Amino acid sequence: MNDEKKNIREEVEEENNDLNKRINRLYGITTEEEEKPEVVYNPEEVQSIRKKLMILLIIICVFGIFFIYILINPLHLGSKKVVNNDTSQEENNTEEDNSQEEIPIGEVDISNDLVVKLNSILSFSLIDFYNIDTFGLYNNDVSSINDLPNDLKIYFVGKDDSFKELMDEIDLDNYIASGCNSAKIKLNKDKWEKVVTTSLGPNVVLADGSYKLLYFTKNYEYKNLTIDKASDSYTLSCSDINSNSQDLTKYLQQKLEKAEKTETGIDIYQRVVFIRKDGVYKDPNFKELITNDINTTYNDYINSGTLYKYTFTALEEGNYYLTNIAKVKEDV
Numbered sequence: 128m129n130d131e132k133k134n135i136r137e138e139v140e141e142e143n144n145d146l147n148k149r150i151n152r153l154y155g156i157t158t159e160e161e162e163k164p165e166v167v168y169n170p171e172e173v174q175s176i177r178k179k180l181m182i183l184l185i186i187i188c189v190f191g192i193f194f195i196y197i198l199i200n201p202l203h204l205g206s207k208k209v210v211n212n213d214t215s216q217e218e219n220n221t222e223e224d225n226s227q228e229e230i231p232i233g234e235v236d237i238s239n240d241l242v243v244k245l246n247s248i249l250s251f252s253l254i255d256f257y258n259i260d261t262f263g264l265y266n267n268d269v270s271s272i273n274d275l276p277n278d279l280k281i282y283f284v285g286k287d288d289s290f291k292e293l294m295d296e297i298d299l300d301n302y303i304a305s306g307c308n309s310a311k312i313k314l315n316k317d318k319w320e321k322v323v324t325t326s327l328g329p330n331v332v333l334a335d336g337s338y339k340l341l342y343f344t345k346n347y348e349y350k351n352l353t354i355d356k357a358s359d360s361y362t363l364s365c366s367d368i369n370s371n372s373q374d375l376t377k378y379l380q381q382k383l384e385k386a387e388k389t390e391t392g393i394d395i396y397q398r399v400v401f402i403r404k405d406g407v408y409k410d411p412n413f414k415e416l417i418t419n420d421i422n423t424t425y426n427d428y429i430n431s432g433t434l435y436k437y438t439f440t441a442l443e444e445g446n447y448y449l450t451n452i453a454k455v456k457e458d459v
Contacts, residue, residue, distance in 0.1 A: 287326035307365030314361035
């Protein structure tokens, strides 16, 4: 009897345990008594999985490196030539827009590129005073380009960009570097006359004769040149004249004062003083003394100089040539 009760109690406990385990599994609860099923992998399957994971890792690394490289150098995928051309084209367009930008009539900032360029044509360096008589610009209260001496006309021709382009075309620098030993260089008539028109205007014609011109090479060396005009023939050669062979007895100094855009061109205004050993003067005839103090400086006297207006006229091509030089009358 007792054995029977014992068996019944064990059966009930076993059923209760099974029921509790099922309820626990239903709620995700496991007991330490439960044994986890042992999973046995096939060695070949393990090796296959490892290979797949390794390939996947390599692919991820390659794409990662590629992605980082693109971030560092995003232009590598495009055509470098195309990118550079586009950039150059954009810069060229910007330069063209700037050069073609219309300057309004009225006073122009003296830092304007065109004003700086035109003022550089008018500005003399120390070596110029050894080669030409710069005072010839100021002999009269008003002078046209045709009134100027021939050496000054040629001086302005030599300062123009069109002249420099023609000298590059005939390879003048190499001619000078060779010692000017070869024959004279023959200048193309049409090209030379176009240079004269661009720099001096359409109404100036140089007479037959020999013209001296100081030329600076790209290596900042200088050479005296002779341009001979005989009828419709033009030749160029080197000159033996020594620019510094004589003492300098007089010279002038300038200061850009202002610039104004007009309907026909641009006017450049400069203060000019005339200097020799005995002092600084307002006029090229050395009659109106500003100072003879040997300790004076440029800033002390330049604003007391005479004001001159240089009139530049615009050509159809957008170039400008010097037309007139006039002394400006100021209220004392």
